[in-house]
Amino acid sequence: MTHLFHPQNMDLTPFLFFTGKGGVGKTSIACATATALADKGEKVLLISTDPASNLQDVFGIHLTMAYKEIAEVPNLFVSNLDPEAAAADYREKIVGPYRGKLPEVAVKQMEEQLSGSCTVEIAAFNTFSSMLTDQSITQTFDHVIFDTAPTGHTLRLLQLPTAWSGFFKTNTHGTSCLGPLAGLSDKKKQYEETVQALADRKRTTLMLVTRPDISALSEAARASKELRNIGIENQYLLVNGRMKEFSKADSLASAFIKREQQALAHLPIELKNIPAFDLFLAPFNMTGVMNIRRLFSTENSSEAVQTSHTDQNKIVQYPKLNVVIDQLLKQKQRVIFTMGKGGVGKTTIARRIAVGLAAHGNKVHVTTTDPAGHLDELISGENGNITVSQIDPKKEVERYRLEVINQSKDQLDSEGLAYLEEDLRSPCTEEIAVFRAFADVVERADDEIVVIDTAPSGHTLLLLDAAEAYHREIAHTAGEIPASVRNLLPRLRNSDQTAVIIVTLAETTPVFESERLATDLKRAGITPKWWVVNQSLAAAKTIHPVLQVRAANEHAWIERVAIDSEDHMAVVPWHE
Template identity: 40%
Template sequence: MMDFRDTKFLFFTGKGGVGKTSLSSAAAVQLADQGNKVLLISTDPASNLTDVLATEVGDKKIAKHPDLSNLSTINIDPEEAGESYKNRAVSSLGMLATPVYRNKVREQLSGACTVEIASFDEFTRFISGEANPEEYDYIVFDTAPTGHTLRLLELPDAWSDFLDHNEGASCIGPSTALKSNHQRYKEVVEVLKDPNQTTFYLVARAEETSLKEAARSAKELAELGMNNQRLLLNGIYTPINLEDEFAVQIAEKAKFQLKNIPQTLSTLPVQEFPLLPYNILGLEKLRSVFSKEKQQLILERENTEEVKMGKTPNLTDLVDDLEKDGHGLIMTMGKGGVGKTVTASAIAIALANRGHKVTLTTTDPAAHLTDYTGQIVDLPAILTVERIDPKVETEIYIEKAVAQRGAGKTEDQIKLIREDLNSPCTEEVAVFHAFSKAIRSAKRQFVVVDTAPTGHTLLLLDTTGSYHKQVVKQSNIDASKLHTPYQMIQDQKITKVILVTLPETTPIREAQSLQSDLERAEIYPYAWVINQSLPTAYKFTDPILLQKRKHQQELIASVKSVSTNNAFQIDYIKEEKIVAEML
């Protein structure tokens, strides 16, 4: 059994879909079972603690688990934290601030950067004890602060003067909003650096992109002096029946990735956790995560009788549907780690193979389009592969902004303007400009966009929507004749939004939540793609995979029964060249 009692504060971080919530919740349950008072906090905008713990987890106040009184939980809602932070920042301006300046500050604080700082501001209160009505032995965080957030809190003191006397846009707001919390932030950052108080658990699967993300996080944290890190490898599959060829190939694929693990991770203490064929929901299954005996008891009770279901359309059927209009914008969306990039790549190449001019691009800073398109030896000449590189677009944008705002300023002032512009807020606007160009060409050809993980995607669309309102407000043109990028995304004749998910409870729930969010913005998804489904045609003999497929079939059947959209299935591919195999 793994021991989590080394430090009071435990942070679980990693790429979406690797099992952070399951492992952080299992760790919290284990600590509580050992007689400790534990607080489990999620800072994930798409938190699913309620599902995993099988009890309501609120975002207003700390609540005790009804069946485990030592365990208390709370969600930190980033959007709500951002709004609260914004209100405090505006009220801190004082009575002499004009309404125009107050509105300007509120507008400044409307980006992703503010949400990050606000979330950090909120959870520092739990570390400092301000938000804790009682003392806890351990505090477990599902997701950690990003390197960017932590760096912002170490900005030079010169920021205070700059923010007090400069009305240029700033994602962190007026210095008066930060000064009162400055000492708390400083103390919390020191706690995060202290190996006797804090441990960072980097969660990953035996997959290239997942390991790369964990390595990036490890490097960022180490650069900030947060070196007490552990690597948790989740979902490691060991076949029981070695005569099952499919099972053996899955295991070999994972072994290859682990043999070629990034250098940054190779020196960390590591713990492996097996692939479990059941969904880890509820206390009993959470307790089984660290116990082979409990896993075996659950497996013995599981019914392996498979669900009888009709044929689910596949990728070829989806491409048949998409090509009917001859052009348009296709956007793959979903939680991180569900396969948006590979799905977008396969759709784009398939359309180009059929003679259509296609541009394949991504707004995801962590995407690896060329990793997939490079698997095809002879790509069609009518396929253009691009990447909206956030760094490049931001640099272009910053140079233009500095030229405008830096006119007549000293060298030191220009340096601070540059520092101010170096934030996700600026990146968001810069990416939007490039994104808009890509959308425009969809009237003449196919444009396939691999979007960023859910939260970033919604922020991008929110920026697009805000831009639309601004254009309507400032333009003399009749609003009914305007066709902004936001309207193009809403227009189902032009845009097909495809929600990509996995045949697992949490990703499906999150896809449903994303669909609801999009529909509130009058954006209606065209189809669902259920990725990495164990093929129904294959005759598995390995009991783990048999049970895994049964659970997947139940979930796919439930999606098809409640979804008003088309549902398409992509089978799990065990070969290295995934896109080539898909096509």
């Protein structure tokens, strides 16, 4: 029997974390839950810890780190934790006291050390941790709800309390001299309290949001296991996007239902003993308070039927993906990125592009920096001209640690070497190590076409923005800058060599997020060449009432993508 998720009828803990694979609906469900609890009369604070947050799109208002009340929902307050703003505050806290006291060149060097993505990660966690331990917040609100980032980032964020606690326990020399760690000396007690709050079953619940498909369920299982290992054991499973049976059915709707039934029949063992709840696929976009309140309504299906239109079966002939592949072949670009919000299908598009390029006799190497990527499963045995790799953060960290220590051990005394080893045990090391591996993969473009399935937008931008900071960091620790790193940014900015393809869905949040991604990339000197609208119902044919409404809603967003891309776009239909 299906158990529907109705948070207003549940006894929920003060802290709620919504996490899961990108695109499964974390933000929608977190917003709807916060609204339902506020409508019930409870005072709620909703916070996004996602670098690619879209809370402002859902509520239609500008949000900052200072929480503000939603006028249409009394008792609901919302805050958008901006990692860049948090990093700026963190930098100034460290550098500010030295302005006017040290030479300007020394202050400038401190600012440079604090300009990397590692600082952004630490600063964001600082703010996150403060909200969990600030009594003025915990005593003011009945519930504090965190709309967290896609799974890979969330695991890193939530593992930080344990990581930093372990770092402090084994650190005998104080905090690191390497910039980003300089502001942590007074945080030990706060981080210990954060660990306690996360592990307290009476205070914290982890809401594992998933779709009824194998990939999303696998990610939920991985998150469940890893977070349970760091003490977060109070978990719920929310299966979002379940399909309802209708008398009007077709092959596409039947394929949806068959796929979800098969996925749920093979539920990973890690999820089988977790209380599970369903949410039906909504026929509307999750923007505006009215639609947010409709998510938990039982009337969604009848509303879909009533709003059905005769022109919803119309299929518009949009450009197909082979147009993009043909142009990539013509222009002979050697580095190809698929970028976009988590869950839009970057991995699938990367696979199809790689297969298309290899079919013309090209040697292609396809890789992912996304912890949730599964390229080897998709490409295995498909074409002899394709090779596959995946950047494993844990392996890269160990490789990087050994390299730095081996390069430095002859220049440092025992105390200096111990100090360096402590620096390399900090959580920041992962970002540097992964970036190094990323640069090495791009270097392969001299011999073959490199297709890179990147992580979700926020993490991707942090990774790319780390380039210049990494130059300084690797020079500081290892004394040299690898050629792959020196060559990376010039290659990324050279449109003759590199093509950036933004992958999106024909929905509100993915399109808004893609537009922000395009703006950020242009600011970094990288211009997206193509946009791909993936998993389009408008490009397919269906008579299922809910799918019809969703298909009709897509046309306006596809037209917007056409404008954003200056008609450099393709549309990939849902396949049965």
